[in-house]
Amino acid sequence: MSFLKTFLVFLCVAVGLAGPAFAQSDPEALRPLINELAKGKYAETEKQIGALVATGNPAVAPALEALGEGKLFFRKSDGTVFITEKAGKSYLLTDPLTLEAAGEAGKREVKKVKVNNKLRRVIRSALGSLTLMAPDPAVRKSAAEAVFKAQDPASIEALDVALQAETDDGVRTVMEQARAAAVLNSDLDEAEKIKAVDTLSDMGNRDALSLLINLENTSEGVVKEAASLAVAKIEKSIAAWNAAQNIWYGLSLGSVLLLAAIGLAITFGVMGVINMAHGEMVMIGAYTTFVVQELIRTTAPGLFDYSLLIALPLAFLMSGLVGVAIERGVIRWLYGRPLETLLATWGISLILQQAVRSIFGPTNREVGNPDWMSGAFELGQMTITYNRMWIIVFALLVFAGLMLVLKKTPFGLYTRAVTQNRRMAASMGIRTPWIDALTFGLGSGIAGIAGVALSQIDNVSPNLGQGYIIDSFMVVVFGGVGNLWGTLVGAMTLGIVNKFLEPYAGAVLGKIFVLVFIILFIQKRPRGLFALKGRAVEA
Amino acid sequence: MMSSFLFRAMDARAGIFIAILGAAIVLVPAGNLFVPESSPFHVPTYAVTLMGKYLTYALLALAVDLVWGYCGILSLGHAAFFALGGYAMGMYLMRQIGTRGVYGDPILPDFMVFLNWQELPWYWYGFDMFWFAALMVVLVPGILAFVFGWFAFRSRVTGVYLSIITQALTYALLLAFFRNDMGFGGNNGLTDFKDLLGFDIQADTTRAGLFAASGIALVVCFLICRAITRSKLGKVLVAVRDAESRTRFLGYRVEHYKLFVWTLSAMMAGIAGALYVPQVGIINPGEFAPANSIEVVIWVAVGGRGTLVGAVLGAVLVNFAKTWFTAALPEIWLFALGGLFVVVTLFLPKGIVGTVSQGWTALRQRKISADYEAGSDDPPSAPPHSPAARANITPPKPPAPVPGNAEPQPAE
Numbered sequence: 001m002s003f004l005k006t007f008l009v010f011l012c013v014a015v016g017l018a019g020p021a022f023a024q025s026d027p028e029a030l031r032p033l034i035n036e037l038a039k040g041k042y043a044e045t046e047k048q049i050g051a052l053v054a055t056g057n058p059a060v061a062p063a064l065e066a067l068g069e070g071k072l073f074f075r076k077s078d079g080t081v082f083i084t085e086k087a088g089k090s091y092l093l094t095d096p097l098t099l100e101a102a103g104e105a106g107k108r109e110v111k112k113v114k115v116n117n118k119l120r121r122v123i124r125s126a127l128g129s130l131t132l133m134a135p136d137p138a139v140r141k142s143a144a145e146a147v148f149k150a151q152d153p154a155s156i157e158a159l160d161v162a163l164q165a166e167t168d169d170g171v172r173t174v175m176e177q178a179r180a181a182a183v184l185n186s187d188l189d190e191a192e193k194i195k196a197v198d199t200l201s202d203m204g205n206r207d208a209l210s211l212l213i214n215l216e217n218t219s220e221g222v223v224k225e226a227a228s229l230a231v232a233k234i235e236k237s238i239a240a241w242n243a244a245q246n247i248w249y250g251l252s253l254g255s256v257l258l259l260a261a262i263g264l265a266i267t268f269g270v271m272g273v274i275n276m277a278h279g280e281m282v283m284i285g286a287y288t289t290f291v292v293q294e295l296i297r298t299t300a301p302g303l304f305d306y307s308l309l310i311a312l313p314l315a316f317l318m319s320g321l322v323g324v325a326i327e328r329g330v331i332r333w334l335y336g337r338p339l340e341t342l343l344a345t346w347g348i349s350l351i352l353q354q355a356v357r358s359i360f361g362p363t364n365r366e367v368g369n370p371d372w373m374s375g376a377f378e379l380g381q382m383t384i385t386y387n388r389m390w391i392i393v394f395a396l397l398v399f400a401g402l403m404l405v406l407k408k409t410p411f412g413l414y415t416r417a418v419t420q421n422r423r424m425a426a427s428m429g430i431r432t433p434w435i436d437a438l439t440f441g442l443g444s445g446i447a448g449i450a451g452v453a454l455s456q457i458d459n460v461s462p463n464l465g466q467g468y469i470i471d472s473f474m475v476v477v478f479g480g481v482g483n484l485w486g487t488l489v490g491a492m493t494l495g496i497v498n499k500f501l502e503p504y505a506g507a508v509l510g511k512i513f514v515l516v517f518i519i520l521f522i523q524k525r526p527r528g529l530f531a532l533k534g535r536a537v538e539a
Numbered sequence: 540m541m542s543s544f545l546f547r548a549m550d551a552r553a554g555i556f557i558a559i560l561g562a563a564i565v566l567v568p569a570g571n572l573f574v575p576e577s578s579p580f581h582v583p584t585y586a587v588t589l590m591g592k593y594l595t596y597a598l599l600a601l602a603v604d605l606v607w608g609y610c611g612i613l614s615l616g617h618a619a620f621f622a623l624g625g626y627a628m629g630m631y632l633m634r635q636i637g638t639r640g641v642y643g644d645p646i647l648p649d650f651m652v653f654l655n656w657q658e659l660p661w662y663w664y665g666f667d668m669f670w671f672a673a674l675m676v677v678l679v680p681g682i683l684a685f686v687f688g689w690f691a692f693r694s695r696v697t698g699v700y701l702s703i704i705t706q707a708l709t710y711a712l713l714l715a716f717f718r719n720d721m722g723f724g725g726n727n728g729l730t731d732f733k734d735l736l737g738f739d740i741q742a743d744t745t746r747a748g749l750f751a752a753s754g755i756a757l758v759v760c761f762l763i764c765r766a767i768t769r770s771k772l773g774k775v776l777v778a779v780r781d782a783e784s785r786t787r788f789l790g791y792r793v794e795h796y797k798l799f800v801w802t803l804s805a806m807m808a809g810i811a812g813a814l815y816v817p818q819v820g821i822i823n824p825g826e827f828a829p830a831n832s833i834e835v836v837i838w839v840a841v842g843g844r845g846t847l848v849g850a851v852l853g854a855v856l857v858n859f860a861k862t863w864f865t866a867a868l869p870e871i872w873l874f875a876l877g878g879l880f881v882v883v884t885l886f887l888p889k890g891i892v893g894t895v896s897q898g899w900t901a902l903r904q905r906k907i908s909a910d911y912e913a914g915s916d917d918p919p920s921a922p923p924h925s926p927a928a929r930a931n932i933t934p935p936k937p938p939a940p941v942p943g944n945a946e947p948q949p950a951e
Contacts, residue, residue: 333885334884343883344880348880470707508715518704519708520690526696
């Protein structure tokens with residue numbers, strides 16, 4: 001609905017701007033024609049509309065539009081037509097051609113030009129064909145789309161004229177589709193209709209499908225056959241697009257899971273520490289984003305679009321520091337006692353949650369989307385929102401960055417050395433306690449920047465982390481502990497499976513199925529999808 | 540045979556424990572029913588219900604201690620068994636409402652009428668009979684635990700992995716019970732109960748009776764756990780906890796032992812849940828929340844894992860603290876609970892009971908050593924029932940138990 005409104009406003013403005021250029025040549029020649037609208041009954045008004053359209057001058061569009069909306073009045077004294085706006089007891093008059101204010105008139109001085117539904121339809125298609133010739137391709141395109149919706153056979157001629165003059169390929173396609181839709185409604189011969197069916201079946205979306213199904217039910221013979229063939233073809237392509245859309249949603253969910261789980265893959269997978277406070281690291285990252293945005297709003301509103309970029313390093317530092325503090329304060333006393341670590345970090349998670357609740361309050365906090373993260377674009381028949389797309393890109397970037405750090409830097413080398421053989425690493429001069437603390441800090445910091453991303457699509461509340469902790473553990477356990485590639489594959493698989501189950505089973509039941517599937521899967525492969533082999537297993 | 544089995548359960552510590560509990564079972568209901576309200580010894584009804592609730596929590600903690608303290612299985616999903624037992628009881632209580640519900644349907648509970656259901660789902664059949672419901676209280680958690688455990692232990696899912704999938708289990712059940720289509724009242728759960736076995740559930744006498752029933756269930760389950768852990772079976776369980784692979788190599792079917800004790804523990808949790816529901820008057824899917832299960836574990840850890848008495852003590856203490864804190868200082872409660880987790884794991888790994896009894900053993904040890912030096916003939920050795928002797932399968936004979944060696948290690 002709001003789209004329609006914007007479209008109409010857009011049309012008015014565009015026509016209003018284009019109007020004067022045409023009108024300059026002969027503005028007053030149209031006035032008698034417009035004034036004619038005030039005379040006679042519906043049938044005559046219809047003729048007058050036809051005459052106006054025949055001039056091909058877009059300047060008549062505002063008057064027609066006003067007529068359609070019931071805002072076109074004429075002055076009883078001299079029969080001049082005005083566009084009116086009600087203001088209290090009187091009407092504000094606007095000249096229908098120049099669009100300039102033309103004073104006021106009392107209630108009794110003017111009379112409405114009558115309009116009925118049939119006329120409104122005529123007006124709609126007339127407006128469509130009028131703007132088909134507009135100089136701006138965007139206006140032409142939306143005009144063609146309007147004709148497509150109206151499916152009025154009367155506009156076929158206008159479309160033919162417009163098609164001849166059309167230079168823009170994109171607009172031409174839309175016009176052809178509009179023409180095809182109109183042809184189906186007309187009483188043209190079968191050959192024309194079959195051609196139209198072909199055009200529509202190439203179009204292949206839901207609008208075309210509903211038109212064709214309608215045709216299939218009403219027509220007979222060759223046309224009916226062609227229509228049912230086309231319907232089958234479109235249904236197939238829609239199913240394929242649905243699958244693609246599901247995969248896209250799945251990847252999007254998977255990347256959220258990946259972001260939440262990847263920090264855990266380091267602390268749990270690489271270090272073997274069960275960090276139940278991992279979700280709270282994500283939460284700290286999200287709240288850091290909130291604080292950064294608040295500061296930017298009050299001090300430098302111009303920087304708002306960069307708020308996420310500013311928040312990223314800060315969130316990494318905040319969560320990382322909290323992580324190092326937890327490791328130094330609690331976890332290092334518990335190495336080799338995984339179950340105790342689990343309990344202690346659960347306690348820490350409760351403390352962090354309550355701390356955030358005391359500082360920021362228990363309610364959701366508003367984190368805004370910068371411009372480049374809001375909106376969507378169309379790819380074929382899929383709608384892709386920018387925030388989901390950026391999160392997928394971001395998750396993959398984080399993953400790649402983490403792989404680089406672990407494989408290509410000295411710090412990564414030390415981490416892997418300590419993981420594989422702590423005593424040997426210590427003997428070679430690596431300060432294992434420091435590496436432990438830094439690795440834990442890295443895992444927590446990654447959770448923090450995941451929080452920045454999740455703040456864009458989830459509620460920022462003290463319970464933010466709780467929602468992700470079980471899912472993250474599932475991903476890490478499913479993918480295989482100690483293997484980052486496993487985490488990637490695990491996250492994406494679970495995301496896609498979840499989204500494919502949803503249409504059949506509903507969101508909640510789908511999730512239950514996934515959980516049960518993982519429980520069964522762990523029975524079969526207790527060490528996950530990509531299990532470590534050899535000695536490391538027993539460690 | 541049976542008597543010797545149960546006789547083994549008794550010793551001084553168990554005796555004291557049962558004496559205290561027995562006194563409570565008699566005195567609290569008596570204080571509520573027979574002492575006039577003006578008297579300082581009168582126990583108000585809300586206190587009876589509150590303490591009854593603590594006792595069911597204690598029973599749940601006892602069940603967790605049996606698997607975690609003695610067999611090294613850290614379950615983060617025991618609240619699921621507790622809630623299943625509770626739901627079984629809740630279904631019986633729902634059927635007892637009959638025509639007294641808001642919609643007055645003789646068979647369908649209110650929420651089903653509200654959802655426009657025409658007839659009772661098949662799994663609600665039989666719950667109008669108490670014996671059937673009582674059977675289900677034990678069987679449903681038991682069967683679930685058996686199936687789950689059979690798969691998990693057979694594939695040798697151990698340690699942290701097992702903890703995480705038990706958590707996934709309770710989470711999946713949480714999601715499932717939230718659905719209205721499941722036929723368990725969805726979000727609101729089962730509530731608005733009227734009577735139990737013909738007694739008005741709000742009456743003081745019923746409340747007192749439920750308290751006594753909870754106490755008796757706790758004593759019986761305690762005796763069973765005690766008997767198991769002090770039998771040869773119990774020794775094998777401890778061996779599984781401390782060195783699972785070695786026990787397997789010695790020829791024991793580790794998974795059978797685990798499965799037995801796991802299923803038994805789930806049944807006890809179910810009984811606890813069934814006693815809990817009529818006392819609090821509601822059961823809803825919130826009971827399945829993973830956080831609840833983890834909280835049970837901390838009760839056991841506070842009291843002392845692997846001591847049984849400690850589990851009961853921990854459950855009562857922590858819940859008493861919770862009641863007090865959430866009323867007096869609600870902001871502080873989560874800080875306190877979180878701090879408790881950290882402090883207990885870092886500084887009190889044996890819990891209250893473990894630490895106290897270790898201190899007492901150390902004192903006695905010192906006295907014996909002193910006597911030995913003074914010329915006594917007895918060589919210094921660990922007393923038979925000290926935690927040190929139980930934690931090590933083959934107790935070496937150190938001059939004194941080194942703290943830390945006696946630490947029960949989970950089988951990894």
